[in-house]
Amino acid sequence: MLQSNDDAPQLALHPALVVEDDPRTQERLARILTALDIARDGIHFAGDLAQARDCFDTQRFALALVDIVLPDGSGIDFIQWLRGRDADATAVVVSTFATQDLILAALHAGAAGYLLKERDDSELIAALRSIQRGGAPIDPFVAKYILRHLGMAPVPVATPSGEAGAGPAGRLTRREEEILNLVALGLISREIAEKLSRSTLTVEGHIKSIFRKLRVSTRTQAIHQARSLGLLR
Amino acid sequence: MPVILRKLLACGLLLWASLHAMSGVAQERGLQSITSAEVARGDWQTMRAPADGWQPVSIPDFINGRWPGFDGVVWYRLQWEQADAEQPTALTLEYINMAGAVYVNGILVGRDANLVEPLSRAWKTPRFFVLEPPVLKAGHNTLLIRVSGLTTYGPGIGEVSVGAVDAARALYEHYLARRVDGLRFVFAVDATLGVFFIMLWLMRRREVAFGWYGLSTLIWLGWQANFIVTSTWPFASNHTWAVINACFLPLFAGTFTMFVLRFCERRWPRAEFAMWVGIALGIAFLLLLPAAQSDGYRVQLIIASGLLATAANVLLLVLAWRGKRIEPRVLSVVALLNVLAAVHDILTLQRIVFLANDYYADATAFANTLGIAAVLAWRYARNLDRIEHFNVKLQHDVDAARSELADNLQRQHEVEMTHARIGERLNLVRDLHDGLGGSLTGSIAAIEHAPQKLSVPYLLKLLRDLRDELRLIVDTSAYDPQSSGSFGEQLVPLRHRMTRLLDAKGVVCRWSPAGLDTLHLPSAQALDVLRFLQEALTNSLKHSGATEVDVAVQYETGVLTVAVTDNGSGVGAEPSTGAGMQSMQARARRLGGEFHIESAPGRTRVAIHNALAGRLPVR
Numbered sequence: 080m081l082q083s084n085d086d087a088p089q090l091a092l093h094p095a096l097v098v099e100d101d102p103r104t105q106e107r108l109a110r111i112l113t114a115l116d117i118a119r120d121g122i123h124f125a126g127d128l129a130q131a132r133d134c135f136d137t138q139r140f141a142l143a144l145v146d147i148v149l150p151d152g153s154g155i156d157f158i159q160w161l162r163g164r165d166a167d168a169t170a171v172v173v174s175t176f177a178t179q180d181l182i183l184a185a186l187h188a189g190a191a192g193y194l195l196k197e198r199d200d201s202e203l204i205a206a207l208r209s210i211q212r213g214g215a216p217i218d219p220f221v222a223k224y225i226l227r228h229l230g231m232a233p234v235p236v237a238t239p240s241g242e243a244g245a246g247p248a249g250r251l252t253r254r255e256e257e258i259l260n261l262v263a264l265g266l267i268s269r270e271i272a273e274k275l276s277r278s279t280l281t282v283e284g285h286i287k288s289i290f291r292k293l294r295v296s297t298r299t300q301a302i303h304q305a306r307s308l309g310l311l312r
Numbered sequence: 313m314p315v316i317l318r319k320l321l322a323c324g325l326l327l328w329a330s331l332h333a334m335s336g337v338a339q340e341r342g343l344q345s346i347t348s349a350e351v352a353r354g355d356w357q358t359m360r361a362p363a364d365g366w367q368p369v370s371i372p373d374f375i376n377g378r379w380p381g382f383d384g385v386v387w388y389r390l391q392w393e394q395a396d397a398e399q400p401t402a403l404t405l406e407y408i409n410m411a412g413a414v415y416v417n418g419i420l421v422g423r424d425a426n427l428v429e430p431l432s433r434a435w436k437t438p439r440f441f442v443l444e445p446p447v448l449k450a451g452h453n454t455l456l457i458r459v460s461g462l463t464t465y466g467p468g469i470g471e472v473s474v475g476a477v478d479a480a481r482a483l484y485e486h487y488l489a490r491r492v493d494g495l496r497f498v499f500a501v502d503a504t505l506g507v508f509f510i511m512l513w514l515m516r517r518r519e520v521a522f523g524w525y526g527l528s529t530l531i532w533l534g535w536q537a538n539f540i541v542t543s544t545w546p547f548a549s550n551h552t553w554a555v556i557n558a559c560f561l562p563l564f565a566g567t568f569t570m571f572v573l574r575f576c577e578r579r580w581p582r583a584e585f586a587m588w589v590g591i592a593l594g595i596a597f598l599l600l601l602p603a604a605q606s607d608g609y610r611v612q613l614i615i616a617s618g619l620l621a622t623a624a625n626v627l628l629l630v631l632a633w634r635g636k637r638i639e640p641r642v643l644s645v646v647a648l649l650n651v652l653a654a655v656h657d658i659l660t661l662q663r664i665v666f667l668a669n670d671y672y673a674d675a676t677a678f679a680n681t682l683g684i685a686a687v688l689a690w691r692y693a694r695n696l697d698r699i700e701h702f703n704v705k706l707q708h709d710v711d712a713a714r715s716e717l718a719d720n721l722q723r724q725h726e727v728e729m730t731h732a733r734i735g736e737r738l739n740l741v742r743d744l745h746d747g748l749g750g751s752l753t754g755s756i757a758a759i760e761h762a763p764q765k766l767s768v769p770y771l772l773k774l775l776r777d778l779r780d781e782l783r784l785i786v787d788t789s790a791y792d793p794q795s796s797g798s799f800g801e802q803l804v805p806l807r808h809r810m811t812r813l814l815d816a817k818g819v820v821c822r823w824s825p826a827g828l829d830t831l832h833l834p835s836a837q838a839l840d841v842l843r844f845l846q847e848a849l850t851n852s853l854k855h856s857g858a859t860e861v862d863v864a865v866q867y868e869t870g871v872l873t874v875a876v877t878d879n880g881s882g883v884g885a886e887p888s889t890g891a892g893m894q895s896m897q898a899r900a901r902r903l904g905g906e907f908h909i910e911s912a913p914g915r916t917r918v919a920i921h922n923a924l925a926g927r928l929p930v931r
Contacts, residue, residue, distance in 0.1 A: 197779065202809075205816030219804045265807035265823075269815055 090169065090211050093121035095142040098131045098157065099173070100150055104196065108144055108173060114204050115211060127151045135161065140168055145190075147174040147181060155181075155188045162189040162294075169210065173203075183224060189294050191287075192216045214268060214283030215290055222262035225251070225289060251289065258285050341483055343404070343475035346390045346455070347371050351378075354385035354458065356428050359413070361387045361456050372406065374468040375461055377663075383462050385427075390455040392474050397450040402480035405439040406470025406487050408459055410550070414439065415456040419447050427460045430544040433553075435465050436495070437542065438487035442477055464554055464607055495539050498678045505681050506530040512688075521574035525684055528567035529677075534560035536674055551603055558598060558610045562591045565620035572624045576631035576640050587620070615658055618673075622654040639687045646683035649676045736789070739835045743785045747839060751781045780850070783809075784842050788835055800828030802838050803845075803865065810849045817853060820860045827867035837924070840899045841865070841874060847892050847899075848876035848918045856880020856916060867924075872905070875919035882911040893918075 095117055097108045105124050112122050123140070125131035127150045134140070143161060145154040158170045171192045172185045182193045192215060194206055206216040251259070261271045268286070272279040350366040351373065366389065375382055394401065403421075405414070411432040413423035421441045424432035461467020473483055509526030513519050535557060544553045566587060573580060594613050601609055625647040632640035632647075653672035659665040755774045759766060787805035807823055814821040833841070845863065852861045858880030866873045893909070896918060900907035905923030910916065 197783070199776075199813075201816055202813060205812060208816075219808050262808075263804070265804035265811070267808065267811045267815055269820075270811065270823075 090141075090213050092142040092169070092207070092211055093117040094123065094138065094140050095121060095144065096123045096125060096131065096134050096140040098125045098128070098143060098145045098149065098154065100126045100146065104146075104173075107200070111200055111203050111207065112144075114200075115207055128154075128157050131157055132160070135164065135168075139165065143168060143170045144173045144194075145170055147172060147176055147185070155185050155190075158185065158188045158190050171207070171210065179220060179224070182218070182221060183293075186221065186290060186293050191290070193218075193221075209268070209283065212283065213280055213287070215286045217262055217286050217290075219263050219265050222259040225293065226256065226259050226263060251292070255285050255289050258282060259289065262286075341473075341475070341479040343473040343479050343483060344392060346392055346472045346474065349373070349388050349390040349472075352387050352389075353379070353382075354387050356385055356460070358385075359458070361389070361415075361458070371472055372468060372470045374466055375459075376463055376466055376468075381463050382467070384460075386459045386461060386467070388455075388457040388459065388469055390457070390472060392453055392455070394448060394450055394453050394474075397445050397448045400477045401443045401448055401474065402477040403439075403441045403443055403455070404473045404480045404484045404487070405457070406472070407435060407438055407491065408457060408469055409435040409467045410462050410465050411435075411460045412469075413458045414441065415458075416441075416443055416447050417449055417454055418456070421447065426543075427458070429549045429551075430547070430553075431460050431462065431550050433542050433544060433550070436491045436539055438470075438484055438491060440481060440484035462550055464550070464610075495536070495674065498674055499533060499536055499540055502529055502536070502678065502681055503533055505685060506533065509684075509688075521571055522684075522688065524567050524571035524574055528564055528571055529681065531560050531564040531567055532677055535564055536677075539674070551606075555598060555606060555610060558614055559595045561614050561617035562594050562620070565617040565624065566591045568621050569624040569627070572628045572631070575643065576628065576635060576637075578631065611661070615661070618654050618658050622651050625650040625654070639691065642687055642690075643680075643683050646676070646679050649679050652676075740785070740789050743789065743835055743839060746836065747785055747843075748778065748781050751778050780846055781843070784839060784846060788838055788842065797832060798829045799831040799833050799838055799841070799867070800825060802833075803828060803842070806842050806845060807863075810846070810853075814849065814853055814861060819853060819858060821849075821863065822861070823863045823865075825865045828865060831867040831872070833924075837903060840902050841872070841920075841923075844874060844896055844899045844920060845876065847896050851892055851918075852876065852878040852880060852916075856882065858916075871925050872903070872923040873919065873921055874905075874923065875908075875917060877915065877917040879914055880916055882913050882916050 092112070092115060095112055097105055097112075099105050099108060109119070109122050109124075113119060123134055123138075125134050129151055131143070131145075143158075145157055147154040149157075154172060154174070158172070161168055161170055169191045170189060171194060172182075172190050173194045173196060174181070175196050177193075177195050185193050192206060192210055194203055194216070198206075209216050257275070258271055261274065266274070268279050268282045272282045275282065347370055349369055349371050351369040352362045352365040352367070354362055369378075369388070371388075371390070373388070375386055403414075403416070408414075408424075411424040411427050411434050413427060414421050421443070422439060424434045426432045455472070457469055457472075459467060459469060470487075473480060506526050506529030509522045509529065511526075513523030513526060517523075538554075538557045544550055547553045547556060569587060570584065573584070594616065598606060598610055598613055628640060628647040629644045629651075632644035650673075653676035656665075657671045657673045660671060755778065758774070784806065788802050803825065807825075811821045811823070845865070849861065849863070852858050856878050858878035860879045862875075862877045864873065864875045864877075897907045900920040900923065903920060903923040904925060905920040908917070908919040908921055
């Protein structure tokens, strides 16, 4: 996974796999990916989880757009599986459902983003573009959630400048907490970058690092984590 | 309770054993017991033995048997052979009743302080004299004992022993323990417990039985003083002393009877009244009778009192075994001892049966005291147990009440939560009806009335408007229990979404919210503000070609101001914005504010001023 504060390099989003059982949505997502300069022949489709796994068996994908409700299981399970198999692949959820529990479970499983089908194409394109730039789209409520459950005590090992320095599973650094607070107020990365006199890429790098802290390595752990955070009962 | 009974029984046995030990000690200590003597009457004033009138007598001797009703002086003459006068020798006298002087070989070896009235009350006191030459002689020795006697007290002398000093002293100490120390000991214990019971009653007037018992014990001590004190003080004579002393016994019998009745939870007002009248009359009669006649009557009063006390004990036995309570039964054991002792004492007093000049009533009275102390201790312990159980039960009840209260609170909380949820749902339904429903109706009407305008962009706009409306409702209805519910929080999703949209189009959007954390709006009004903002920002995004948008949402002193300013080409260029303007105007009106619009190329501002003025309480 790319974590760079430079301007130039972009995260490769092709070849891309669309894991989606509805043909019209498949078509729509293909259109959106095309708008992100991904060649049509770099876009593959899988109608269920089995097909998706087969695709990954035959080929490597840089990006997977995953629906949550699939004929043979949950997209979140697939993301979990994918993370164990190919840590470099970027998985993004594209779903009709937007309950907080689902979104957080997806993020715990390792999703780089959670997009809603109801949004305009332009919004989806913008979000994917942000991922392409190395960023991570984040909703204010997710920020609030993370602050509540992960940011209770800032990590003391933060570097003097307050920049990210803590281990992957640690608590939030002071800077990360600051960024999350601004997200929770509804500010987007560009606004936060202006406020903190940093580049947008830096800010989004922080957000990605925050997401990594949410991740856990197994499904059991994900369930345990969600339960301990009060998401599942 | 059997434990208590057993203990009490053990106490009784011990007491009996000690009594037995006192009275049954043989004199075989290597002493010579002088059992035969001569007796002659003397007179009060003469300190010299009479020359004649001597008659043989056996020792111990009681004058009343020989000369009934005799108050006066009697001389005893005893003889013994002393083998070796140089050997340390001592003389022990069990008692001289009432006072006396002792001569050996004509030489005075000891005497009491008062040998005429008021006589020294030395009738219980044993004597011990060490004899040596020249008083003691080898061979024949004569002992003269002058006795100042009062017939009331059964005058005479007790055992007389002569022999080795140590043995004689041991015998003397034995007499002392039995006749003096034991009585004093019992007297002291009775006094202590009597005072204690009186105190108990003073602190707790409901314990009437203990009050009567304390009183009867103290009165009993007044009677027992007869055996303790050694002078007639404060009275001038033994006669007065005896009369006053005798008054205590009927009082004791009366108070003891009262105790028995109260202890057995009985109240016999007439019988009690009659008893007290009888006691009062008996005492008054004794006090009023001339000295010469009072003596016989006094004895009768003592016997009557003894009978009354015995009757009370019998009553205790009967009531105890008729009732179910444990305490009277415990005490009834002692009562039985009392009855036996009283029978013995009365028989002894009347010389009907005479074993020794000892009275057991004082000893069994002591047993009485022990018994009542046991009852009191048992009652105290039982009450403590009850209190402890009560505390446990109380704790249990408190816990139960507490958990019940917690349950109630929990239920109440659940009910409130349900109400809150129902309220939320009602709000949601109303928002859907007013907002989405209104938009749908408007769209349907527009399509019906102008079917010729149905271009694809027009339909797309209608559908997008509907979707945006839905989105706003969803955003404002999202239930977050930890959210403060302020308008500042309700604004966040719209702000984030619109900023991202504008940003994606390369439009810089600057927000300046102020004071919104203290603003709490009803959902309908919150939706109106959000719709206004959405409309204005959509216009800026879609139609104006602006590159910068400033959004001000400010709440101050009860007034909300909303303003969206862009640097675009201005409104009015496209016909579709007209409907938007109308709806914004309507929302401004509903919020009680004024709608403002300034439009010029390069600067367009739509705003609501003075919204909510006076509509909300300032929080």
